[in-house]
Amino acid sequence: MADDELFSFFSGPIVNREITCFSALVELSAPLARDARRRPVLMRAFELIRALNWGCFAPMRAETHRRLWKEVVIPAAHFPGAGDLKRTLSISSLYVAMLDIHGYTQFCQDARKNLSRLHSLDRVISGDIQTIAARSGAVCRRERGDEIVVIAAAASDALTVTLDIIGYFGKKAALREGGGKAGRSLDAHFLPPFRISAGITGGNTSSPLIITEEGSLSGFLLNSGARLQVRAGELSPDESRVMVSRQVQMNFLRENAAGAPCALFRKDAVYFMDAGIIGFKGGTLPVSEAVFDRAGWYKKELGAELSALYAAVNGNLWEQKVYPVLMELLVKTAAVMPAFSLAPVPHGAAPVTNAVLSRYCRAARSLWTEHEDYIQAVNALRDITGVLEHIPRFDRLILDYARGIAERYGTLVPAYTAELDREVERNSTKIYPPDQHQTWKTSRAAVRIYEKLRAEGRKRLELIKKKTIWYNLIKANAGRMKMTLYSGKK
Secondary structure, X not given: OOHHHHHHHHHHHHHOOOOOOHHHHHHHOHHHHOOHHHHXXXXXXXXXXXHHHOHHHOOOOOOOOHHHHHHHEEEOOOOOOOEEEOOEEOOOXXXXXXXXXXXXXXXXXXXXXXXXXXXXXXXXXXXXXXXXXXXXXXXXXXXOOOEEEEEEOOHHHHHHHHHHHHHHHOOOOOOOOOOOOOOOOHHHHOOOOOOEEEEEEEOOOOXXXXXXXXXXXXXXXXXXXXXXXXXXXXXXXOOOEEEEEHHHHHHHHHHHHHOXXXXXXXXXXXXXXXXXXXXXXXXXEEEEEEEOOHHHHHHHHHHHHHHHHHHXXXXXXOOOOHHHHHHHHHHHHHHHOOOOEEOOXXXXXXXXXHHHHHHHHHHXXXXXXXXXXXXXXXXXXXXXXHHHOOOOOOOHHHHHHHHHHHHHHHOOHHHHHHHHHHHHHHOHXXXXXXXXXXXXXXXXXXXXXXXXXXXXXXXXXXXXXXXXXXXXXXXXXXXXXXXXXXXXXX
8 A cells, every 4th residue: 555545544534533642543553553664654644633633732843842742742652753642731840821912802993994904913823923932842822812822841931932922012122042023024013012911820730731632721720820811911901911820930940040041031031029919719829920121120129018018918917017018118119110200189289209109108107107097097098099090100019909908998997987986975074175075065966966957858858859959960970870881801
């Protein structure tokens, strides 16, 4: 039988999915497999099996993806470069990066009358991005339009591919060797810059990755990577951001200390900032931000203050620690971040600058620690948070913590105020001198009578139509009354 006839004989059951793994083919053709002259035909059949059944791993080659091949393929004896794809993996050196393209939906809407732009983006994702992944021995796959999944066998590879993709879509120089923009396709030149949010997990033997019969992926690594990617997008809706699990950070540093360091490590191109712990369904995960933009390099100086805040929050030290530690962090952030100047805020006559923000924070800390005026301290934190929201490039992670802390303290203010009022009632004779105490009693009685009469009056508005007042308010606030339910990204 000629080689072409033999290949045709094998290809039928392969295409029909009767044979889906190379070991089954070898077993079926055992006598031929021992004949070295027939092995090229079997290798051609292996290529067909890989293309049809390996899913996102189909582009993987033993010679170009050595580390990944070693982790996910069971090699075939006597057939170098061939084997069977593992279907359940629990491997210490397997990493998953989930990437999301910001503005993809809007781009598709804008380009609906120019389909060539959509095809350009499709070709970039299916071609250029695959090439970028292969350069680091990784593979990638497009998911649900604007999502990209990268799988690598080392933390350095996963991070390098992620940052190269961010640079490619952002039309910036790569961070690897050479650093230039060489290799950018004509399609990429016609696309606008895109921002990317990414999450990278892996490097933990207790986190399995499942490869289905169709070559798709599932498992904790994929789910946790997606959670980190969502968190990165929440923190930086308008900029590229990369969040990694603490395990990825440690393994990246370990890999580069033990062997030949990668370009990211040699060029000191990435700084890992502790981002605390995030919770999601199924558990919690310690995370870091991989800071690669030099504009955010000032965060290096916030390590001690961030660690103190995380320790206070995670230790539930809300009585004495959380508020003053947060203020210390905000004062330090104002001191080291790039200079800014905002228009005057309602309670200030001068523009808000780094120095003014520091002054606000020190005053708020004094309200808490020295004056024990917790109500005013919480109000001051709310005001400061409102200012932070308008500062260009103020770190969103720190802002998130400020918002969350202000919200939690704010929930206590009504009950705290009510308890203070009860204490005033119980101790009024000690608090007020005799003349003020009589005035206080008279005023208290008057207020109670006034509130009671006002409530009664609301029910007796026979001369004024209450419905008219209510309907007029609705009309006057028509813009605020509009309501639309959103699902997913806007």
